[in-house]
Amino acid sequence: MRYLGIDYGVKRVGLAVSDAAGTIAFPRPTVHNDAKLFERLIQMVKDEKIAAVVVGDTRAFSGFENPVTREAESFMEKLRMSALVSVVSAWEAGSSVEASRYSPDDAHEDGAAAAIILQRYMDMHPSHPRSSEETNLM
Numbered sequence: 001m002r003y004l005g006i007d008y009g010v011k012r013v014g015l016a017v018s019d020a021a022g023t024i025a026f027p028r029p030t031v032h033n034d035a036k037l038f039e040r041l042i043q044m045v046k047d048e049k050i051a052a053v054v055v056g057d058t059r060a061f062s063g064f065e066n067p068v069t070r071e072a073e074s075f076m077e078k079l080r081m082s083a084l085v086s087v088v089s090a091w092e093a094g095s096s097v098e099a100s101r102y103s104p105d106d107a108h109e110d111g112a113a114a115a116i117i118l119q120r121y122m123d124m125h126p127s128h129p130r131s132s133e134e135t136n137l138m
Contacts, residue, residue, distance in 0.1 A: 001018075001020075001021075001022040001051045001052065002017065002018055002019070002020055002022060002048060002049055002050050002051055003017070003018040003022055003025075003050065003051070003052050003053070003054055003118055003121070003122065004016070004017055004018075004041075004044060004045060004048065004050045004052075004053045004054070004118075005017070005018070005025055005053075005054045005055075005056075005114040005115060005117050005118025005119075005121070006041075006053060006054065006055045006056065006114055006117075007056050007110050007111075007113040007114040007117055008033075008055055008056060008058065008068070008071075008072045008075055008076075009033060009068070009110065010033060010068060010071065011032070011033055012030050012031070012032060012033060012110050013030065013031050013032075013033050013037060013110065014027070014030050014109070014110025014111045014112070014113050014114035015027070015028040015029070015030065015031060015044070015110075015111055015114050016028055016111060016114035016115035016117070016118045016119075017044075017048055017050070018118060018122060022051075022122055022126075023122060023126075024119070024122075025114075025115040025116075025118035025119040025122065026115060027109070027111030027112050027114060027115040028111055028114075029111060030109075030110040030111050038078065038079070038082055041053075041079065041083065042082060042083055045083050045084075045085055050085055051085060051086070052085055052086040052087070052088065053079060053083060053085060053086070053087045053088070054088055054089075054090045054117060054118050054121045055072065055075070055076050055079070055087060055088070055089050055090070056072075056089070056090060056113070056114070056117040057072075057089040057090060058072045076089060088121075090117055090118075090120060090121040090124075
């Protein structure tokens with residue numbers, strides 16, 4: 001099962017895609033949050049054969065909304081109606097800070113943040129049972 005991970009932002013949207021098994025997330029180039037955003041995302045879902053989309057929940061560590069939360073939730077609802085695949089939210093608190101560790105000069109890397117969000121989700125929701133060999137390696 002291939003996933004698309006999204007780190008939603010008012011100006012930029014970070015993207016990540018999983019491998020076909022739904023176990024490892026890979027960052028993709030960031031896209032602008034503009035009038036063509038949904039068109040690009042729908043095309044990506046088709047081209048990459050995405051089965052589900054995971055969007056970072058913008059709430060703070062405390063669980064309270066921030067200035068972007070309502071817009072991100074509206075984005076998710078619109079994506080649910082247009083993408084024709086499952087769209088779920090996943091906890092994203094701290095993903096941008098974690099992503100900055102992997103970027104030069106501590107720059108914010110939206111694709112890396114999307115990959116972190118997606119990887120957390122896949123780790124918490126394995127899409128297939130592990131083989132006994134994989135289990136023994138853990």
